[in-house]
Amino acid sequence: MNLFVRPNMRFARFCKQFATEATQKEKWDLFSAVSLERLPVISRELTDMEKKVAGILSEIEFENSHLSDFEKRIEEENKRAQMKDLSAMNVDEIPKQTTHDFIDACQSELKQFQFAEGVRKGDSKSTDRELDRRLLLLIEDDIGAKKHWVLPQGKFSQGETSLRETAERVVKEKLGNSMVVKFLGNAPSGFYKYKYPKSVSNRVVGAKIFFFKAQLVSGNVDEKICKSYQWATRNQMDKLQDDYKNKVDMFLIDEEH
Template sequence: MATLVRSSLNIFPRFAQRLTAFRAYQSASLATATATESKSVDEKWILASAVCLERYPIIVPPLTEKEERFNINLKKIELERSILCDHELKHLDDLLKKKQTEESDTSHHVEKVGGTADMTEEGKLTAVDMEDAWEREALNFSEGSRETVADQENDLQSLNRKLDKKLYLVVKQRLGEVEHWILPQGDHVENESMRETAERALGKLCGDSVQSKFMGNAPCGFYRNIFSKTIKEKLCANGQKVFFFRAEYSQGDITVSDHVSDYKWLTIEEMAEYLQPDYYKKCKMFMSD
């Protein structure tokens, strides 16, 4: 019988390769199952969802040096390749009418009264008159300051600051017995999607008046927090896995709850002063100015 099997393997080399691969797969599966069964029950993870609530810029940020040079070159190209606009055509038409009027007055020896102030039809503005009016209006215009009162007072709870940058909401939230500066988060419950957990956490921690628009159902980031030995034994869990969901702020005021003692609207650079380094590193991966 053994001789017959060996001869069959010689005849069917592909079958022999598959048989060897199958036996290796069986051994690996058995080893994985044994390792899984030997794991302790305290290696489970607590799932949580956090909200990356961002306020978009309200005004355009100032141009950089490179953008300013590019803008100047773009205007030069546009000027060189452009055709006459309606206002320039009107100016040429005014000059032509002025010349025709002067020639007509000269040929008929008509004396000019009041100079050349009214060179076209009565009550009709010329292109030059329109330019003078625009210039007077421009002189009366004063550009508003990019710095608000909230910027001057360094009010980090105000949304009326850093108008040319994105602001992100961070809260001082109690996790267990310790408070941490983090993005608003809540633990996942059964029969609830991770996005629903994020929406519930935002309303519970910051109040129902805050209106926002969540960007999709998929998380934009992930953070894993491994508990200390004491907390592991207390919660029977190895750590916490936090899934971040991006949301756009619409309107409403923040109302802190019992689990939140403080909140701030910060830029990415300012968040480094409040968040823990490893947590901040993960958040910075899915945030942008």
């Protein structure tokens, strides 16, 4: 029995040693990329099914609800109006503004109200568009000898304590100082790697990119630093390469419609 076990153990140790040596010889460049999103500002329009469900729930809630303070106030005013002896009423209890006056004032204010524009077409660099959608920041950057549309990214530098620190530096270097950004955690949310062409690889196999999620609080990209960028919806990410886009899609929150 030992005759078969020992050769297998030797073979396993050999494979482990070979894999370790191969891994040690491989060298990769580490990058941090920032998945920066502008969250929805207004609620999206409900679907037909959602409208039906909302209507049913509203009817159930109305049937089981109690009178609100405003509805009680209307009843009290109606009772006062039906009283024959007005002298018995306490003047201090009579409100200065009746419920009918309040309703008229509310309707007048409602007519002057303008809803925010949910979809503003044209300027893809503006964060004041597609207000009911999530917008993801894409930039055109030099990758090798060509320009590619990617998420803002930068190479890990010696002296930095973490890839999260690299991601914070990327925001300032690639996008400027006019933005307030909130990072979501210290761990990356996604990963992508690619190999360099043999003609340009100098003992470096390729690049490993770690994506960190962040949210835009205020501001926008400084166009003096980055001229070519876009705030894209989920349906406007075709500028990304297919394999790269597939990795990005894996950690983005899906939008139903």
